[in-house]
């Protein structure tokens with residue numbers, strides 16, 4: 293549904309987004325993750341047609357950003373990083389104005405505004421002037437304006453930025469709610485955010501897309517952890533598909549090691565160990581968390 297092909301954006305001589313390609317299917321909830329300056333906001337601005345790519349194409353179904361930008365923007369709800377909410381207006385006035393800017397038919401505006409006020413839990417603040425709102429409520433107003441025209445793609449740039457822990461939980465709940473009826477792309481540098489609401493992650497580093505994976509796939513397939521009563525390296529090394537064995541220190545009298553091998557080899561390793569007369573104490577698939585994946589990805593940057 294969303295197809296990004298070889299997208300590049302330069303600011304003068306500096307390349308902020310470098311040859312990025314990915315596809316996002318209808319109804320997916322995708323996290324765009326990366327350190328400050330990785331290129332997330334630049335990608336989002338290009339997806340929404342607010343910034344022209346230097347090279348590459350973006351298609352949404354059969355529409356192309358740049359050629360069919362208006363039609364595309366009618367389908368997208370966008371919360372920019374610093375959402376421009378006018379401080380002097382009340383929440384209702386602002387949302388009514390935004391609804392007209394989004395092209396909502398005049399007869400539908402009141403109903404749509406009431407609907408987003410309910411969805412974003414803004415009822416208490418509906419007639420408050422925006423300048424009196426806390427950061428969390430302002431952020432919700434920003435999300436509310438993005439939903440007025442019933443978009444089927446919702447793009448949220450740092451939606452929990454500056455929110456307190458309670459507001460963060462409420463925002464996550466809202467994102468999950470939105471994901472039931474729309475494709476959602478959330479940009480963030482907060483790993484827990486992605487883990488909490490997304491099923492897939494795109495990790496950016498210095499303008500490059502370095503990881504595009506389902507979160508559950510990222511977290512598995514990282515080898516096996518074995519504990520036996522004595523050194524089993526010779527037995528395990530003989531198994532086809534084992535690429536490395538790293539013995540690990542422990543003070544429980546057992547021999548522990550990390551085995552670089554597909555999780556599907558676990559039964560074979562278990563029987564090889566038992567057939568060799570060794571006592572198997574533990575054999576488990578090692579899961580990585582998103583934090584260690586992200587640290588690995590960025591370690592190369594820190595160390596050049």
Ligand SMILES: Nc1ncnc2c1ncn2[C@@H]1O[C@H](COP(=O)(O)OP(=O)(O)OP(=O)(O)O)[C@@H](O)[C@H]1O
Pocket residue numbers: 303306308326327328329330331332333334335373481
């Ligand atoms: N208008 C601009 N002119 C020049 N450089 C820019 C401009 N906008 C962004 N950049 C640079 O492009 C790079 C990517 O910026 P971008 O805002 O896309 O990153 P980001 O991943 O969204 O970062 P953050 O998490 O801090 O918002 C950064 O180095 C930034 O300084």
